Amino acid sequence: MTEVNLAQTSSTLEILIAAELAEPSDPRVVRMAGAIAAQYGAAARAVLFYGSCLRTAELEGQMLDFYLIVSDYRAAYGKSWLASANRMIPPNVFPFGYDGLAAKYAVLSESDFSRLCRPEASNVSVWARFAQPARLVWAADDTARKAAIAAIAEAPATMAALTPQATSNDPLDLWRRGFALTYGAELRAERSDRSGSIVDFDPDHYRRLSAALSSAPPAKLADLDARWRRLRRNGKALTLIRLAKASLTFAGGIDYLAWKINRHAGTAIEVRPWQRRFPILGALILLPRLLSRGAVR
Template sequence: MKDASISLASELAGALVGIGAGSIRSILLYGSHMLGANPDRHSAVDFVVIVDEYRAFYAALNEAGELHRPTWLLSFMAGFLPPNAIAFAPDDGRNGIAKCIIVSRFHLERALGPDPPDHFLLGRLVQKVGPVYSVTVEDAEWVEQQLASARHGVLEWMKPYLDGPIDAERLGRRMLEVCYGGEIRPESRQRANRIFESQAGHFREHFGLVLARGAERGVLVESIHHEADRTRALATYELARPASAASRRKWRRHFRKSKARATARWFKHMATFANWLPYVVRKVERHRGERIELTALERRLPLIFLWPRAIKVLLTRPPKELSR
């Protein structure tokens, strides 16, 4: 993570905590600024904001003039396909904007647990994230426990998608392919590879332990290729037995359901995320490397007239990541 990203994230987190009136427990940084995955000056800082109680948090932001949505609406939407996503742009965004995923401790624990409702948070938080703020040491420890537990559970839902020898890096790469396939996204088909390269060290550090524990539990066995070549830097394993048919069905159903929920969540974000249309346009421009000019009708009534363009964007994703 570059110094500029650290400084921007710290400033935005500090401003958010100051406005939050004691309702924020912890803030995590994730996404392109955390990974150094081609953020530019228009890229939002991605936060997961863990709160005590939704209404108190939204009321504090509204009182400070930073929410631009009714408190009752955001509080109500928090229980429908959680989490909510909001824009935090102090001083009208002149010094940066944060895309904030707002989640309670209860909803976070459920999302990272063994039976998550979808993969929206789980797929993001088993990747490299950075603690930006915690109100107490106990809060910081609780968050790390949730993240560690989520990482240790990766093998359970990845078993149906593993074939042949795996090491920590291969597990991380394959996991990103599966998670990116579980959402409809505008980025290039190589985005998962770019994101992997940005955090290969994270996977080597954490997924090696995941694999070792899998071997201890009998889920994995050390690969004969690794037994024959002890000079390999990363231990290599294979599944002790293929995933059962029931497990394959369960997790394929899960990812189909997760994709449906993620798509439905778009409509929710339109209600909770102020100025969502310019944000989406900038994001698509950044990943496609082309200028997008919306028509007057698309700007005025996007829910009706933007669909043909959105479908075209999704069907014509660039084959390669753009370099900057």
């Protein structure tokens, strides 16, 4: 994507993204976001709510998804090893419970969040999620709010630049094909048709994105096949590395992994006591079985 195209596209997208991020959220989600931010004091800059619970508005018995954006990792964690872990393999992921609801939140610095929403990101993890609807449910100040909006506006432009040219006039085709590619670039437990259902949950969101992009379409990046091979290779390896790291930051992480796979893939995985004691080893032994059954792809 050229710098000129990116600048032209971002100004239009930012207006759209700002309006969508400001749409109201369930008060319980807003309170939980504030409680997450409160743990990090002045380092907390913004909290974003996204994912399946936003799409369905179902909160009870679910795992809510948040991103906490911080000024920098040293400010967030002090001298803790968590700062180095977050810097080397972003994000760190933590569980959180509040007011009878369960959640997990990922931590990124403002600079990493902006970088990982752009086309030069080495994996799809962040920009693929924020090309989807999200809500800015807490912000430290107006500067933090504007920074979050600017970063998120990069995400749909990145997907448009990385998705091969459409053969259909349907504006939703771009997003269906884009999400299918991103799902193939991570180890996912969801059904193969899940990437299309994301678009079907809120087709108007993606039509608005297409309209905003049409005023200055981002240039398609060169060598897309090679780029996607790298993204698939990086994404699948990163999934395993993050899983290993989460066993240190996410109490009960292997139980959450089993719950999510059972929910999305229709399996009946049971976590054994030894796997809870040695979650990294347990997950590495479990993964080949899941791949052979097609439970994760």
